[in-house]
Amino acid sequence: MGEEEDSVTVDQNSCDGADSSTLPPPPQLSSKVLTLPTVLTLGRVAAVPILVATFYVDCWWGRTATTSLFIAAAITDWLDGYLARKMRLGSAFGAFLDPVADKLMVAATLILLCTKPMDAVVVLGPVPWLVTVPSVAIIGREITMSAVREWAASQNGKLSKAVAVNSLGKWKTATQMIALTILLASRDSSFERLLPSGIGLLYVSAGLSIWSLVVYMRQIMRVLLKK
Numbered sequence: 428m429g430e431e432e433d434s435v436t437v438d439q440n441s442c443d444g445a446d447s448s449t450l451p452p453p454p455q456l457s458s459k460v461l462t463l464p465t466v467l468t469l470g471r472v473a474a475v476p477i478l479v480a481t482f483y484v485d486c487w488w489g490r491t492a493t494t495s496l497f498i499a500a501a502i503t504d505w506l507d508g509y510l511a512r513k514m515r516l517g518s519a520f521g522a523f524l525d526p527v528a529d530k531l532m533v534a535a536t537l538i539l540l541c542t543k544p545m546d547a548v549v550v551l552g553p554v555p556w557l558v559t560v561p562s563v564a565i566i567g568r569e570i571t572m573s574a575v576r577e578w579a580a581s582q583n584g585k586l587s588k589a590v591a592v593n594s595l596g597k598w599k600t601a602t603q604m605i606a607l608t609i610l611l612a613s614r615d616s617s618f619e620r621l622l623p624s625g626i627g628l629l630y631v632s633a634g635l636s637i638w639s640l641v642v643y644m645r646q647i648m649r650v651l652l653k654k
Contacts, residue, residue, distance in 0.1 A: 462516040464507035464525075471500045471528040475535050482539045487615065494611040500532050501604045529600075530569050536607050537562040543614075557626060558610070561633035565603065568636040572643065579647070589646040599635035602628050 474496050481492040507525065511517040541559050572590070579586040609625030612618045 462511070462518050462521060463514070464511040464516050465518060465521040467503045467507040467510075468521060468524045468528045471503055471532055472524070474500055475531050478532070478535060479539065490611075490615045494608065494615075497532070497536060497611055498608055501608065504529055504604075526573075530573070533603060533607065534566050534569070536611070537566060540607075540610055558629065561629045564633040565636050568640050571640060575643065575647070585650045586647060589650050590643050593639070593642070595635060595639045595642060599632055599639055602635060603632040606632050 478493055478496045478500075481489050481496065483489070484492070504525075507521070511521065537558075541562050576587075576590050579590045606625050606628035609618075609621050609628065613620075613622040613625055
C-alpha cells in the first residue's frame with residue numbers, strides 16, 4: 428500500500444536474484460515529517476471516528492456520508508502513494524503510518540458491518556455470521572502479518588524480503604476496498620440489490636488474505652530452512 432509498497436520493490440527484485448548493481452537506487456526519503464502524502468494519511472486516520480459516528484445515523488444522509496468517507500479514504504490510499512513517488516515526498520513516518528491508517532479504516536468498517544447483520548440472499552434468509560466469518564479472517568490475517576513483519580524486521584534482511592508486499596496482497600486490498608464500498612452503499616435501499624455481490628467479493632478478499640498469508644509463511648520457512 429502506498430509508500431510501504433515503494434520501499435519493498437527493490438527488496439523483491441533482489442530476492443528474485445537480480446543483480447543489485449543494475450537496480451535503480453532506492454527513492455530518497457524526505458526529511459520532513461508532514462509531507463503532503465503524510466497529511467492525506469493522517470486525514471484517513473482522523474476519518475475513522477467520523478465513519479463510526481455516521482454509520483449509526485439511521486437516515487439517508489448518514490448512509491451516504493459513511494459510504495462517501497470510505498470511498499474518499501480508498502482514493503487517498505492510492506493518491507498518497509502516487510504523490511510520494513512522483514514528487515519524491517516519501518518519509519519514514521509516512522511509510523509507518525500508511526499501513527496503520529489502512530488497517531484502522533478496514534477493521535473499523537468490518538466491525539461496524541458485523542454489528543448490523545444483513546440479509547444478503549433472500550433464499551437463505553437472515554444469516555448473522557455471513558459478514559462475521561470473512562471479517563475475522565481478514566482482521567486476523569492483518570494482525571498476524573503485522574506481527575510477522577515486525578519480527579522479520581528484527582532478524583536478517585532475507586526474512587524482510589520474504590514478507591515484502593507482493594501482487595497477491597495488492598489484489599487482496601483491491602477486492603477488499605471494492606467489497607466494503609458495495610456493502611456500505613447497499614445499506615441504502617437504492618443499492619440493496621448489490622448486496623450479494625458485495626458479500627461475494629468480501630469472501631474472495633478473505634480467501635486472498637488467507638492465501639497470501641500461507642504464501643508469506645512458506646517463503647519464511649524456505650529462508651529459515653536454508654540457515
